[in-house]
Amino acid sequence: xxxxxxxxxxxxxxxxxxxxxxxxxxxxxxxxxxxxxxxxxxxxxxxxxxxxxxxxxxxxxxxxxxxxxxxxxxxxxxxxxxxxxxxxxxxxxxxxxxxxxxxxxxxxxxxxxxxxxxxxxxxxxxxxxxxxxxxxxxxxxxxxxxxxxxxxxxxxxxxxxxxxxxxxxxxxxxxxxxxxxxxxxxxxxx
Numbered sequence: 001x002x003x004x005x006x007x008x009x010x011x012x013x014x015x016x017x018x019x020x021x022x023x024x025x026x027x028x029x030x031x032x033x034x035x036x037x038x039x040x041x042x043x044x045x046x047x048x049x050x051x052x053x054x055x056x057x058x059x060x061x062x063x064x065x066x067x068x069x070x071x072x073x074x075x076x077x078x079x080x081x082x083x084x085x086x087x088x089x090x091x092x093x094x095x096x097x098x099x100x101x102x103x104x105x106x107x108x109x110x111x112x113x114x115x116x117x118x119x120x121x122x123x124x125x126x127x128x129x130x131x132x133x134x135x136x137x138x139x140x141x142x143x144x145x146x147x148x149x150x151x152x153x154x155x156x157x158x159x160x161x162x163x164x165x166x167x168x169x170x171x172x173x174x175x176x177x178x179x180x181x182x183x184x185x186x187x188x189x190x
Contacts, residue, residue: 028120098124117187160189
């Protein structure tokens, strides 16, 4: 009972950490089901949209990747997606932007393919959105980014490690939703 209480507390803390990290992420977060249909498309921190982004459609219909069949083939091969060059529009009335798509395979509690979880980073933001910066400001920004990314590695590894332990030890006792939450934590940590 005490071990269960510790695990529940660790899971609660992992969820809180995940929500804090997600609130800082400057990329789109997405997830698909086993048929590659979007089940989640989360707007980056600091971006406001008048209309919510669509889910329920196949990923290759939501992003244009130099041919839908090419992206569909990669998804069907169930391999990790590394910086696939795509065109993405946040809403149907927005102009498409160049973006990089990343994704990792997700499995259910029986180890079967359950879809993908990933990120979508817009890479051609208009220059008007970014204030001009001096070389010193750019160096400071790069130094800050390097420090933050390295400072977050250890806590994210801890979250990922405890989540894997929970999934291995208690995955069979959780329902589909509970296992989905664990998969989301693992996908976000990756």
